[in-house]
Every structure is written in C-alpha cells, then in structure tokens.
Amino acid sequence: MHRINDFLAGIEIYLGGSLWFTLLLLGTGIFFTLYLGFPQFRFFGHALKVVTGKYDKPGEKGDASHFQALTTALSGTVGTGNIAGVAFAIFLGGPAALFWMLVTAFLGMTTKFVEVTLSHKYRETDEKGFISGGPMYYMxxxxxxxWLAATFAAMTIFSSFGTGSLPQINSISSSLYSTFGVDKMLSGGILTVLLAFVILGGIKRIAKVTEKLVPAMAIIYFVGALSVILYNYENIIPSFISIFSNVFTGTAATGGFLGAGFAYAFNRGVNRGLFSNEAGQGSAPIAHAAARTEEPVSEGMVAILEPFVDTIIICSLTGLVILSSGVWKEKLPNRFQDTDMTILTGTYNDTVKADQSKLFNFLSGKSEIPLFSGNLQVKEGMIQNKVSVINARSLAEDVKVYDEEGKLFTGIVAVENxxxxxxxxxYFKGESLMHSAPLTAEAFTRSFLGDWGRWIVSIGLLLFAFSTAIAWAYYGDRSVTYLFGAKGVLPYRIIYCxxxxxxxxxxxxxIWTLSGITIVLMALPNLLGILMLHKDMKTTLNTYWDKFKKEHPKKA
Structure with a gap:
C-alpha cells in the first residue's frame, strides 16, 4: 500500500497538485468571464426562470426536463467534495484554502456555462434513441x-471511478463505521446492490431518483450546518476573517495544525474546488445534454446555478462549520491509517518553536528529518523506542499499538523508512488531526445536537455521495457508448459496481490521490477544447439573445 500510494502521489504532484494546472483552470474561467461579460452576474436571474420551465416549448427533443437535468448534474457534483473535500482542503491548506475553493466556484460558473452550451449544441441521438452529449461530441x-474526443471519453471512464465511484463509497463506509460501527464491507455490499438497481434503469430512472434526492439532502444538511454555526456564533466573524486574512500569506501554525504556505493553500483549494463543482472537468455537460430544449444556451444558463449551489452555498456552510467549531486544529482520538502515518527517529515537541519549524519544513518537502527503520519495541501498547509519530500532518500524542483483535499489543513492529x-x-491509535468526512462529522457534534450531529453528516454523506455515484455511472456509460457502442454499457456498469x-x-x-489524477486527465482536453471554440461560444450566445428578444420583447 505504501508503494502504491507513493507512486500515485508522485504522479499527482505533477497534475492536481501542480501550479500549471491550477493556472490553466483559473485562467480559462477568467478568460471566459471577461470575454462574455461576466455571465455569472448578468444571466443569473434568467437562469432561475429557465430552470423553472418558464420558457419551455412543447415537443422539444430530450429525455429530461431542465430541472431534472440540473438535479442530475448537481447529484454528480454535490457529494463527497462538499463534506469530505472541504474538510480535506482546510486540513491541508488551512482556512485560506476555502477562499480559493470559492474563487474556483465563481469562475467555474462561467466555465460550466460555456462547456454545457457547446456540448448541448453538438449532441447526438444514439442507436437506441437516447440523447448522447458531452465534450466528446463538440470535439x-x-x-x-x-482523437481528442476519444481521449476525453476514455478519461471520463477513468474519472467515473476516480470521482464518482471510489471516493464516494469510501467516504460513506468510513462515516457509517465511525458513527455507528457498521462494518465497511457490509455497508459497501448493501449500497452496491442499490446502486446496481438504479443505474441499470438508465437516465430516466436516474433523473427520477435524483430530482427527489438532491432537494431533500440539501435541506437536511443546510439545517444541520446552520445549527452548528449559530451555536458557535462567537466564532463566526473570526472564521470569516481567517478565510480572507491569510489568502496570500498562508496559515501559520495553530494548535495541532503545523501551518501551510500560500502555494499549498492555493493549489489544494483550487483542486478541491474542482473536485466539488467539476467546472471545467466536462462531466456536467453529459447530464445537461439530455435536457428537453432546442436552445443550447438556455441549458448553459441552467448550468450557471450548479457551482453556486454546490460550492458557494454548500461548501461555504461546511467550511464555516469546521472553522467555527475549531476542530480543524484540534488533535482528536482516531485510528491511524498507515498511509497517513510516518514514524520519525527521535522525539519532537510541536509546542517548541524550533521543532515546530522542523516539522513544518518536513511536511512541506523543504527539508528532511531522519525516518525510523528497524524494529519498534512495544510493551502493552506503548512504544519503547525514542521515536515520534506523524499522523495526518500532525505530531501524534498518546499513541498506542493494538493487535488485529483490538487488544494492546506486546512485541515487535517492523518499520521501514x-x-x-x-x-x-x-495498527496504531492516538490523538492527531483528522481529515475528510470524520473531521466534518466531529465538527457537527460541536452544537446543541451533540453526538446526533454525526447522524446528519452520515445521512447527508450517504445521500450526497450515493447520488454522485449514480450520476457518474451515467457519465461513464455515455462515454462507453461513444467509444464502443451500446454493447459496452452493461459490462461497464458491472465493473463500476x-x-x-x-x-x-x-x-x-x-483513493483521494487517485481521484486527483483522474480529475486532471479528464479536465485537460475539455479546457483546451472550449478555449479553441471561444468564438463559436460568443456567436451562439449572441444568436440566442437576438432570438429571445424577438420572442419575448417585454422580458428581454
């Protein structure tokens, strides 16, 4: 596992963790925002009218309504990224990472408007009579x-696992295990059966499920989040200040958090923002292509709402819950994952400035610290060697070692590098920082809800992530259809499950490292494609408004 993780991390640092991809993603959003005259502001009100069906015409071609297309696309974006992804971004980059998530969403409203419009414009009808669309068709x-279309379709298939399948169920099972003690394999098995039942029904069944799931889960989560924020009302203003005050400087060490530089917060905020709202990734256009309308721009208008709902509203709520509760910088009891843990030679104290600096530079890759290799001598769970344990980017405390039956271990533990x-x-247990869904679950307990707050996270995550897995199965089978025809869909769905x-x-x-890789590989061809079609986009937009003004002279 260590070697697999090190190999994937080595690839990911040049992709999702790189500055060049971050600049390409944000640069594309900035370009289209300026080129099209800030459509996220100008067209927001019009988008709300379109999604309610105000301008629908009878007999238009498509398999889903505007609202169903929106909820299907939202079900693909509102998922693990909103609960676990925000926590992961703050864990890595501090409060400033949330700011860069919001910037990604603001610019992503335009990017998604463009990619959905172009994909809808060049959609096709497949051999079974269903609408097929997505970036591969405009390519x-x-x-x-x-060749670019085939590359995008292939990367979409990979990303359907990296974005839609693997991190979603992993977060669900981890949350159910930490909250209710449900065996991960049991929850995985039950949800796999439910997933198979839904996705084998195709887009119409998917649309019917998601249009009910998305509003319900959003309301539950919204109420729970507000209860935590209001309970910690005295921390609301300091939380807002922390988001913006360290945007260009990075976050200093505080509590168990050893600090994060500007570049790290910037990269991780943008990366997690993309994972959350998928603007530029090219996934949502596949769902929107099924919408019943002959006007590509009108469906692009609907897509403007996605990053707003997904990131600016829901991710902001999650971020404020985590920041106002203070759990992001607290060491909490947890079981250490081997890939999160590193054992250092010698003892360190993170309350001592010199040790704190050494540990920060080590975690930032700026300097090395001797790693322990050899045998750990353990007696009744206590490590006898002079070592320090880093877990989840923090110096762990009260570390104990357990055997596979959950009893305190006595003996020798082999350690290499x-x-x-x-x-x-x-396995090892102790107190350290936490990340992903368990961090958000802990934050939700810091209110009058107490431990019941974990239920909201677990149920919300179950609905959020499960609906995301459903939507991404559809994205994947549309790409399989493009590459191999309808005959490839059933084998793909079986492998997906x-x-x-x-x-x-x-x-x-x-799983999170693999996710970062697949996101970039899918987004690259799409970003390059929409940039090449910038003139087509502007012409299509102008044509739409000219036609709209003639048909609705009083509303234009």
Whole structure:
C-alpha cells in the first residue's frame, strides 16, 4: 500500500497538485468571464426562470426536463467534495484554502456555462434513441478532432471511478463505521446492490431518483450546518476573517495544525474546488445534454446555478462549520491509517518553536528529518523506542499499538523508512488531526445536537455521495457508448459496481490521490477544447439573445 500510494502521489504532484494546472483552470474561467461579460452576474436571474420551465416549448427533443437535468448534474457534483473535500482542503491548506475553493466556484460558473452550451449544441441521438452529449461530441462534430474526443471519453471512464465511484463509497463506509460501527464491507455490499438497481434503469430512472434526492439532502444538511454555526456564533466573524486574512500569506501554525504556505493553500483549494463543482472537468455537460430544449444556451444558463449551489452555498456552510467549531486544529482520538502515518527517529515537541519549524519544513518537502527503520519495541501498547509519530500532518500524542483483535499489543513492529511494514494486522491509535468526512462529522457534534450531529453528516454523506455515484455511472456509460457502442454499457456498469464495493474498505488516502489524477486527465482536453471554440461560444450566445428578444420583447 505504501508503494502504491507513493507512486500515485508522485504522479499527482505533477497534475492536481501542480501550479500549471491550477493556472490553466483559473485562467480559462477568467478568460471566459471577461470575454462574455461576466455571465455569472448578468444571466443569473434568467437562469432561475429557465430552470423553472418558464420558457419551455412543447415537443422539444430530450429525455429530461431542465430541472431534472440540473438535479442530475448537481447529484454528480454535490457529494463527497462538499463534506469530505472541504474538510480535506482546510486540513491541508488551512482556512485560506476555502477562499480559493470559492474563487474556483465563481469562475467555474462561467466555465460550466460555456462547456454545457457547446456540448448541448453538438449532441447526438444514439442507436437506441437516447440523447448522447458531452465534450466528446463538440470535439468530434465541430473541432473535427476524433482523437481528442476519444481521449476525453476514455478519461471520463477513468474519472467515473476516480470521482464518482471510489471516493464516494469510501467516504460513506468510513462515516457509517465511525458513527455507528457498521462494518465497511457490509455497508459497501448493501449500497452496491442499490446502486446496481438504479443505474441499470438508465437516465430516466436516474433523473427520477435524483430530482427527489438532491432537494431533500440539501435541506437536511443546510439545517444541520446552520445549527452548528449559530451555536458557535462567537466564532463566526473570526472564521470569516481567517478565510480572507491569510489568502496570500498562508496559515501559520495553530494548535495541532503545523501551518501551510500560500502555494499549498492555493493549489489544494483550487483542486478541491474542482473536485466539488467539476467546472471545467466536462462531466456536467453529459447530464445537461439530455435536457428537453432546442436552445443550447438556455441549458448553459441552467448550468450557471450548479457551482453556486454546490460550492458557494454548500461548501461555504461546511467550511464555516469546521472553522467555527475549531476542530480543524484540534488533535482528536482516531485510528491511524498507515498511509497517513510516518514514524520519525527521535522525539519532537510541536509546542517548541524550533521543532515546530522542523516539522513544518518536513511536511512541506523543504527539508528532511531522519525516518525510523528497524524494529519498534512495544510493551502493552506503548512504544519503547525514542521515536515520534506523524499522523495526518500532525505530531501524534498518546499513541498506542493494538493487535488485529483490538487488544494492546506486546512485541515487535517492523518499520521501514518510517512506514509500518508489519504483516500481522497491528495498527496504531492516538490523538492527531483528522481529515475528510470524520473531521466534518466531529465538527457537527460541536452544537446543541451533540453526538446526533454525526447522524446528519452520515445521512447527508450517504445521500450526497450515493447520488454522485449514480450520476457518474451515467457519465461513464455515455462515454462507453461513444467509444464502443451500446454493447459496452452493461459490462461497464458491472465493473463500476464491483469497484464501488471494493472501494468501501480500501485505503482512503490512496483513493483521494487517485481521484486527483483522474480529475486532471479528464479536465485537460475539455479546457483546451472550449478555449479553441471561444468564438463559436460568443456567436451562439449572441444568436440566442437576438432570438429571445424577438420572442419575448417585454422580458428581454
């Protein structure tokens, strides 16, 4: 597992963790925002009218209404990123990472408007009579670049696992296990059966499920989040200040948090923002292509609402819950994952300025600290060697070692280059920072809800993440259809469900790293494609408004 994680992390640092991709993503959003005259402001009100069906015409081609297309696309974006992803971003980059998530969303409103409009404009009808759309169709039909279209479709299939299947069920099973003690394999098995039932029904069944799930889960989560924020009302203003005060400087060490530089907060905020709202990734256009309308721009208008709901509203709520509760900088009891843990030679104290600086530079990759290799001598769970344990980017405290039966361990634990190499099932527990869904779950307990707050996170995550897995199964099978025809859909769905089950008990850190890789590989061809079609986009938009003004002279 260590070698797999190190290999994937080595790739991810040049992709999702890189500055060049971050600048490409934000640069595309900035370009279209200026080029099209700030459509996220100008067209927001019109988008609300379109999604309610105010301008619908009878007999238009498509498989879903505007609202169903929006909720299907939202079900693909409102998921783990809103609960676990925000927590992961703050855990890595501090409060400033949330600011960059919001910037990504603001610019993403324009990016999504463009990609959905162009994809809808060049959609097709497949051999079974269903609408097929997405970036691969504008790449093929307008850019006449079938190789780019095939590349995008292939990367969408990979990303359907990296974005839609693996991290979703992993977060669900981890949350259910930490809250209710439900075995991860059991929850994975039950949800895999439910997933198979829904996705085998195709887009119409998916649309019917998501139009009910998305509003319900949003209301539950919204009420729970507000209860935490209002309970910690004295921390609301300091939380807002922390988001904006360290935007260009990074976050200094505080509590168990050892600090984060500007570049790290910037990259991780943008990366998690993309994972959350998927603007520029090219996924949502596949869902919007099914909408019943002959006007591509009108569906693009609807897409403007997605990053607003997904990131600016829901992610902001999650971020304020985590920041106002203070849990993001607290060391909390938890079981350490081997990939999150590193054992150092010698003892360190994170309350001592010199040690704090050494640990920060080590975690930032600026300097090295000797890693422990050899045998750890353990007696009744207590490590006898002079070592320090880093877990979840923090110096762990009260560390104890347990055997596979959950009893305090006595014996020898093999360690190589700071990593646990023991094959007898021993594991470590103690107090350290937490990340992802468990961090958000802990934050929700810091209110009058108490431990009941975990229920809201677990149920919200269950609905959020499960609906995301449903939507991404549709994105994947549309790409399979494009590459291999309808005959490839059933085998793909079977593989998708199998991977969904396996990920329920797989290593969380590896899954998040893999996710970062697949997101970038899918987004790259789409971003390049829409940039090449910027003139087509502007012409299409102007034509739409000219036609709209003639048909609705009093509303234009």
């Amino acid at each position: 093929k039909n307008k850019l006449h670049m079938p 700071g990593k646990n190499e023991d094959e007898n099932g021993v 199998i991977a969904f089950f396996i990920a329920s008990f797989a290593d969380t850190t590896i």
